[in-house]
Amino acid sequence: MVSSLVKLCAREVVSDHSSSPSWLRWVPRELFSPLLEAAFSSCRPLAVGELVQRWPERSLRVGGRRKQGQTAPSRLCIQALLLAVVRGLSDQRCALQLLDLCGLQGDEGGTGDPMGGWSLTVALCTMVVQARDGAHRPKRRDRERERKRFSALEREKDVKRERGEPNWDEASNNKEMMASLMGLGEDEKSRGIRRRMEIERRRYSTLGGLVVSKKDNEEKDPGSDVLVDVRADLFVNARSWERVRVALSTSGLLKLQCRYLRVEEISVSSIRTLLALLPRPGLVGIDVRYSYLGVAGLAELLPLLSTFPALNSLRLHYCNLDFRRDHPGQEETLRDLSQGLAQLKELQRLSLTAVRLPGQLRVLLSSLPQPLKILELPYLSLTPSDHAYLSCSHHASTLQQLDLSENRMDENTLPSVRRLLSQASGSLQHLSLSGCGLTDGLLGLLLPSLGGCLVLKSLALALNPLSLSGLTELVRMAVRMPSLRHLLYPNPLEDYQPGLPNLPSSAQLLDWPLDETTDIDTTSSHLNRLLIDSGRSELFLTCDLLNYDQDLVD
Structure with a gap:
């Protein structure tokens, strides 16, 4: 009740920006967070800027996992946030x-015009560079002013020296030096003279004393000037690569750090440059998409990835990894690849999409030092030997999320899949077998193993050629699984237009039109009736393949 009242009052306070000068100076520090949350939810960018510029805490977190139905902050609010961070560098409050x-x-x-990953990355890099330029600009002005003053003093001394006039400043300095040395021993006098000469040299050094000695520069901590560390997930492609490189290379008041790095359509050398610039402790995941890596390129990157001690996620999607080609030195490259994977000590998630490695799954997974928790292998053309290895590997009993979509299954692979599900029955929470060619007969053999997964929360079986009868058996099994919350089922074959092959592929099921004369809602009503009769109304059923990931909220 109190929390709701605070949120309601905070929303009312930030709604009128004209009154902010009257209340902002009196706000206690514990109310800044609810006010900022209200400013984001009400899309009040001016209030966001004023609150962040005066932020009283040492840390500020904006983002994180959003609750179901909660939208991301608007683009204007994020821009106001970043501008306020730069202004706050010179604000003592x-x-x-x-x-x-x-x-x-x-x-x-x-909805709400949010800022995507690419736009946010570009905005962050711009903020870092602006903060650097803003900090250096007054220094340059002061440095130039001090240089002019020193030049004027030197010219005045030269004029006096040419006229034969005494230099009272030097004379007084010499008297002070002699007076300070009275009564000292010879060793102490020599040390005092050298110390005084060093002070005078630094005092009249170029740029008015702003340039210190080389030794002082070497002993200075390069990160001592950083005022704010900025952590974010970076999305880099060919258009933003140069901006990101400049921002990561910039030393200034803001230091950019990366938690998850996603790169698209850039070369191996560019990825290596980015990895060399990233701070080592912060990176926990890298996602490479649509980049021409090749097996040799991946083997080249893995030693660099091993230098990040917290890296636990590696995702490679459509990176031209082809293990089928018989190139000279392929076996040596595979050996290097296996050795590189062995160095990823903390890896818990491995995602490979469209990697051509029939029969080579053992090469990739056997070298990993610890069992995986998340394994995604869609579009890999896995062979029976691959399924057999996976079911007996050290990863089987620890898997929490498994994606074998678009790997066709038959009578030869089904025993290995059943053994794999049996091994993972105590840990598996999310399973995807979409587009695996599961017919009514194959699914009937697999249902007992699926029902034995005690903690399974989501199951995806889209684009499998099931009839309405097979779909009914699937739902009857699902309602007996107490942990299951989401089921993505395929449209039954009866809902398609005539002409579909007897054993259609997933691509044919995806492209083939549904029969408009058939009431599609009849299937949904039939399945929902099964849920109601079993008392499992909380189980979410859907055949919407495109929005399934958005509906899946853990």
Whole structure:
């Protein structure tokens, strides 16, 4: 009740920006967070900027995992946030030292005009460079002013020296030096003279004493000037690569750190450059998509990835990894690849999409030092030997999420899949077998193993050629699984237009039109009636393949 009242009052306070000068100076520090949350939810960018510029805490986290139905902050609010961080660098009321924006990005073009990952990355890099330029600009002005003053003093001394006039400054300095040395021993006098000469040299050094000695520069901590560390998830492609490189290379008041790095359509050398610039402790995941890596390129990157001690996620999607080609030195490259994977000590998630490695799954997974928790292998053309290895590997009993979509299954692979599900029955929470060619007969053999997965929360079986009868058996099994919350089922074959092959592929099921004369809602009503009769109304059933990931909220 109290929390709801605070949120209601905070929303009312930030709604009128004209009154902010009257209340902002009196706000206690514990109310800044609810006010900022209200400003984001009400889309009040001016209030966001004023609150962040005066932020009283050392850390500020904006982002993280959003609750179901909660939208990402608007683009204007995020821009106001970043501008306020730069302004706060010169505001004594701002105590901010750590800005955490991980998970802030939304879907481009989504509801409320959120800022996507690429746009947020570009904005962050611009903020870092602006903060550097803003900090250096007054230093350059002061340095130039001091240089002119020193030049004027030197010219005045030269004029006096040419006229034969005494230099009273030097004379007084010499008298002070002699007076300070009276009564000292010879060794102490020599040390005092050398010390005084060193002080005078530094005092009249170029740029008015702003340039210190080489030794002082070497002993200075390069990160001592950083005021705010900025953590974020970075999305880099060919268009933003140069901006990201400049921002990561910039030394200034803001230091950019990366939690998850996603790269698209850039070369191996560019990825290596980015990895070399990233701070080592912070990176926990890398996602490479649509980049021409090749097996040799991946083997080249893995030693660099091993230098990040917290890296636990590696995702490679459509990276031209082809293990089928018989190139000279292929076996040596595979050996290097296996050795590189063995160095990823903390890896818990491995995602490979469209990797051509029939019969080579053992090469990749056997070298990993610890069992995986998340394994995604869609579109890999896995062979019976691959399924057999996976069911007996050290990963089987620890898997929490498994995706074998678009790997066709038959009577030869089904025993291995059943053994795999039996091994993972105590840990598996999310399973996807979409597009695996499961017919009514194959699914009937697999249902007992699926029902034995005691903690399974979501099951995806889209684009499998099931009839309405097979679909009914699937739902009857699902209602007996107490942990299951989401089921993605395929449209039954009866809902398609005539002409579909007897054993259609997933691509044919995806492209083949549904029969408009058939009432599609009849299937949904039939399945929902099964749920109601069994008392499992909380089990979410859907055949919407495109929006399934958005509906799946753990």
